[in-house]
Amino acid sequence: MPLFTVQKHKATTLHYDFRLEIDGVLKSWAIPKGPSIDPAVKRLAVQVDDHDLDYATFEGVIEEGQYGAGPVIVWDTGIVNFKSQISDLRSDLKKGRLEFELDGKKLKGAFGLFRLKNQEKNWLLMKKKDAHAGKGGEIVAERPESALSDQTIEGIENLYREGKIKPYRCG
Ligand code: MN
Numbered sequence: 001m002p003l004f005t006v007q008k009h010k011a012t013t014l015h016y017d018f019r020l021e022i023d024g025v026l027k028s029w030a031i032p033k034g035p036s037i038d039p040a041v042k043r044l045a046v047q048v049d050d051h052d053l054d055y056a057t058f059e060g061v062i063e064e065g066q067y068g069a070g071p072v073i074v075w076d077t078g079i080v081n082f083k084s085q086i087s088d089l090r091s092d093l094k095k096g097r098l099e100f101e102l103d104g105k106k107l108k109g110a111f112g113l114f115r116l117k118n119q120e121k122n123w124l125l126m127k128k129k130d131a132h133a134g135k136g137g138e139i140v141a142e143r144p145e146s147a148l149s150d151q152t153i154e155g156i157e158n159l160y161r162e163g164k165i166k167p168y169r170c171g
Contacts, residue, residue, distance in 0.1 A: 001079040002086075004102055005056040006035065008075040008140075010153050011068045016140065018045060018113075018125065019056065020080055020100070022089045026051040034075075034140035035107060035125055039133050042124040045113060059146060061160045063167035071156040073146040078104030096123065105147040106139060108132040 002021035009017055009030075016034040019026035029045035036043055061071045083099040084092050092098050096115025102108055109132030116122045127133050144152050159165045 001081070003053075003056060003077065004080040004104065004107075005077040006075045006104075006107070007058070007072050008034070008144075008153055009068065009070065009072045010157070011062075011070040014153075016075060017048070019051060020098070021053060021056075022093065024053065026053060026056060027093065029113070029123060029125070031125060034138075035111075035127075037107070037127050037132065037134040037139050038136060039127045039129045040135075042126045045123040045125045047115075047121045047123060057148065058168070059148060059151060059156065060165060060168045061156060063169050066169065071153050071160065073151050073153055073156060074148045075140070076104040076106040076147045078102060078107070099128075106143050 004021065005019045005026070007017040007019070009015055013032070016031045017028055018031050018035065019028045028048045028051055030048050031043050031045045033043050056077065057074060059073050062069050081101040081103070082089060098113040099110070101110050109130045110128035111125065112128060113123050113125050116124065146152070156165070160167070
């Protein structure tokens, strides 16, 4: 089963990196406001570079001077079930239409990710109506903690400032 991960990342600006395993890599979108479970809310998701699969569980601090410098936690992770056959996902990506169900610790049920017309990188993430949808509220504010540890972005930042964790060097 392919995996998904959502990393909360405090770089120059705070955002959530939404990543789906497709074709052996993590296809990635940066969502400034983070995902919502309210079907009335659509969230801008800007497609960014693919990441290696082993980055899915990374929590820590990206070293200063590196691209994306700052703390990262795994805000949610689990498995993703695509509506299309795996073999059709490449064409779905080209068409700018992905529909899937998430089974994470926080995000569950049906979601869609749709590229905006005549745009290259700008997509919208939206929750579909189902038993896991919720009205109002912000799940990112209500559940700020890591899905893998009890860490928060602020907790990681403090540990880093106190010299208790070493920075991570990408590539
Ligand atoms: Mn990021």
